[in-house]
Amino acid sequence: xxxxxxxxxxxxxxxxxxxxxxxxxxxxxxxxxxxxxxxxxxxxxxxxxxxxxxxxxxxxxxxxxxxxxxxxxxxxxxxxxxxxxxxxxxxxxxxxxxxxxxxxxxxxxxxxxxxxxxxxxxxxxxxxxxxxxxxxxxxxxxxxxxxxxxxxxxxxxxxxxxxxxxxxxxxxxxxxxxxxxxxxxxxxxxxxxxxxxxxxxxxxxxxxxxxxxxxxxxxxxxxxxxxxxxxxxxxxxxxxxxxxxxxxxxxxxxxxxxxxxxxxxxxxxxxxxxxxxxxxxxxxxxxxxxxxxxxxxxxxxxxxxxxxxxxxxxxxxxxxxxxxxxxxxxxxxxxxxxxxxxxxxxxxxxxxxxxxxxxxxxxxxxxxxxxxxxxxxxxxxxxxxxxxxxxxxxxxxxxxxxxxxxxxxxxxxxxxxxxxxxxxxxxxxxxxxxxxxxxxxxxxxxxxxxxxxxxxxxxxxxxxxx
Numbered sequence: 001x002x003x004x005x006x007x008x009x010x011x012x013x014x015x016x017x018x019x020x021x022x023x024x025x026x027x028x029x030x031x032x033x034x035x036x037x038x039x040x041x042x043x044x045x046x047x048x049x050x051x052x053x054x055x056x057x058x059x060x061x062x063x064x065x066x067x068x069x070x071x072x073x074x075x076x077x078x079x080x081x082x083x084x085x086x087x088x089x090x091x092x093x094x095x096x097x098x099x100x101x102x103x104x105x106x107x108x109x110x111x112x113x114x115x116x117x118x119x120x121x122x123x124x125x126x127x128x129x130x131x132x133x134x135x136x137x138x139x140x141x142x143x144x145x146x147x148x149x150x151x152x153x154x155x156x157x158x159x160x161x162x163x164x165x166x167x168x169x170x171x172x173x174x175x176x177x178x179x180x181x182x183x184x185x186x187x188x189x190x191x192x193x194x195x196x197x198x199x200x201x202x203x204x205x206x207x208x209x210x211x212x213x214x215x216x217x218x219x220x221x222x223x224x225x226x227x228x229x230x231x232x233x234x235x236x237x238x239x240x241x242x243x244x245x246x247x248x249x250x251x252x253x254x255x256x257x258x259x260x261x262x263x264x265x266x267x268x269x270x271x272x273x274x275x276x277x278x279x280x281x282x283x284x285x286x287x288x289x290x291x292x293x294x295x296x297x298x299x300x301x302x303x304x305x306x307x308x309x310x311x312x313x314x315x316x317x318x319x320x321x322x323x324x325x326x327x328x329x330x331x332x333x334x335x336x337x338x339x340x341x342x343x344x345x346x347x348x349x350x351x352x353x354x355x356x357x358x359x360x361x362x363x364x365x366x367x368x369x370x371x372x373x374x375x376x377x378x379x380x381x382x383x384x385x386x387x388x389x390x391x392x393x394x395x396x397x398x399x400x401x402x403x404x405x406x407x408x409x410x411x412x413x414x415x416x417x418x419x420x421x422x423x424x425x426x427x428x429x430x431x432x433x434x435x436x437x438x439x440x441x442x443x444x445x446x447x448x449x450x451x452x453x454x455x456x457x458x459x460x461x462x463x464x465x466x
Contacts, residue, residue: 034430034465036182037169038109039121039147043074056466064114074111080104082185082461086356089134090399091443091452094406101132103139103185107146119151127185137214138184138350138401144214144222146189159199167191167212172234173246173274174285175349176306176361183350186214191224201238207231211347227255230346243277252346257295260396260409261332262340264296270346284309295340302343304329304361310370318373323384325370327353331363331395335410341395348401353386354421356439356457360398365389365414378427388416390446397446405450412446419455435461 031051032041046052046061047069054060064071085100109123125146129139149166169189172178181188192209208231210224234248250270257266269292276285284307291302310323329343345361353359359366370384390397393414396404419441427433441455 037180038076038078038107038123038465039111039119039149039151039168041074041076041111043111044070044072044113047072068115070116071114072112074113076109076111076466078105078107078463078465080106080461080463082459084355085456085458087456088453089357089455090403090405091358091441091447091450091455093447093450093452097133099133102130103132104128104130105185105187109147117152117154119153121147121149121151123147125187129185135216137216138181138186140216141186141214141222142216142219144220146187159197162194162196162198164192164194168194170194170207171349172248173276173287174306174308174352176287176352177272177289177304177346177348178232179347179349181347181350183355188212188347189222190230203236204234205236206233229253240277241279243275243279245273245275247271247273252293252344259295259332259340259342260404261335261342262295262298266293266295266300266344268293268300268344281312281314282309283312291344298338298340300340302330302341304343304345310372318375321370321372323370323372325366325368327361327364327366327368328391329361329364331390331392333392333394335394341392345402350400353400354419354439354457355437355459356419356441356455357400358419358439358441358455358457359386359388360400360402362398362402363391363395364398365391380425382421382423384421386419386421388418388444390414390416393446405447405452407450408446412444412449415444415446417444417447418442431466432462432464434463435459 030045032043032045035041043061046057047063059075062073063069064073082103084103087098089099104127106126107123109121112120123146124143126143127141129135132139145167147167147169149164149168151164153160153162167189169180169187171180179188189212190209191212192207194207196205210226211228211230212222212224213228215221230250230252232248232250234246236244236246239245252268252270254266257263270289272287272289274287286307288305289303291300293300305328307326308323310321312319312321330341332341343362348361366386366388368384368386370382372380372382374380393412394410396409397416398404419439421439423435423437425433425435437459439457443452443454
């Protein structure tokens with residue numbers, strides 16, 4: 001396995017960062033947390049020399065002005081290494097055999113802040129898949145420009161205005177349908193213009209974008225163009241305290257789309273509503289989406305709903321949370337008619353169900369009870385059982401991201417199967433985290449009649465961020 005060019009820098013700081021985190025002082029508690037979206041971090045607090053206690057803090061905050069601490073440059077990097085073993089990708093149908101491999105994501109960014117309003121953020125990403133038999137667009141991408149945008153933010157008396165232009169990422173809510181795709185190896189970016197207005201309990205935002213399409217042929221070959229477009233208007237309102245009610249309308253266009261019951265130019269009008277919040281130990285997230293439009297000469301009539309709810313026993317040891325998840329998405333009930341009913345999950349995150357990839361958000365009914373405990377502040381353990389059906393047996397069974405399983409459309413019953421999931425997440429330090437996930441999928445009759453088998457997945461991950 002080849003060593004990545006960023007690893008030598010990061011390895012030199014791991015041990016030092018671990019020791020510094022263990023010696024956390026009261027002042028250090030004000031340091032910003034490492035975020036999945038690195039452009040959201042604000043390192044201007046390091047203008048206070050007393051907070052510069054960790055290795056390479058001189059590069060986390062490079063002041064540009066002696067009188068303006070908000071003008072600075074910050075450098076950072078993230079490396080994620082994950083070992084995966086998948087006994088039966090796509091249930092072993094279509095020639096897919098067992099596979100074990102390592103995927104690696106390495107990122108390096110430069111974050112320039114000018115005064116209190118302007119930000120110029122640039123991030124490079126290199127994604128490798130070592131030993132993987134079937135490498136797809138979400139698995140590997142030679143070093144490329146992942147993010148490069150100019151951002152503006154200003155507080156007015158009436159509210160806050162924000163805008164970004166350039167290559168950026170964005171995600172909505174639980175990332176069921178619009179995500180930065182953090183689960184797979186290659187994250188999703190958009191070449192976009194974004195505007196945002198926040199006032200009191202209200203937030204209004206909109207963007208026009210061309211989703212970035214990825215190529216692993218050579219460095220810096222990722223592109224976007226008008227053949228694939230995604231644009232949105234969204235409104236949010238805090239209700240009953242800090243609970244959130246939101247709705248958005250999106251336009252989704254692809255020049256060449258392919259479904260089991262239709263192909264051609266795809267134009268979808270998307271309508272989404274969501275209500276999420278928590279109170280008295282309960283938490284909930286309810287979302288519904290409808291899709292209208294055309295694919296080729298066929299009309300689109302598709303829908304999906306998703307719900308997560310739970311109760312946390314905060315006074316008990318390990319703070320157990322009992323959760324229940326329900327998801328449903330339409331399939332195409334009548335092939336060869338003038339209507340396509342298969343739901344398009346848009347930009348799914350890849351880990352909403354599990355990292356195993358056995359479950360796609362199309363033609364689906366999914367019920368998943370779970371238990372989550374925290375034996376320590378650093379360790380979180382989740383166990384779950386998932387039960388799956390097809391919304392209609394006339395359409396196929398789908399795996400992530402939206403791939404039909406060959407030989408299942410119109411054959412067998414609606415029952416798809418059941419899976420057991422066990423996941424453990426551990427935060428070694430604020431900079432270093434790890435996770436282990438295991439999934440066993442017991443395939444139903446429709447999968448077995450198509451030549452498929454039970455699935456077994458094991459993943460082990462380490463992520464270091466500086």
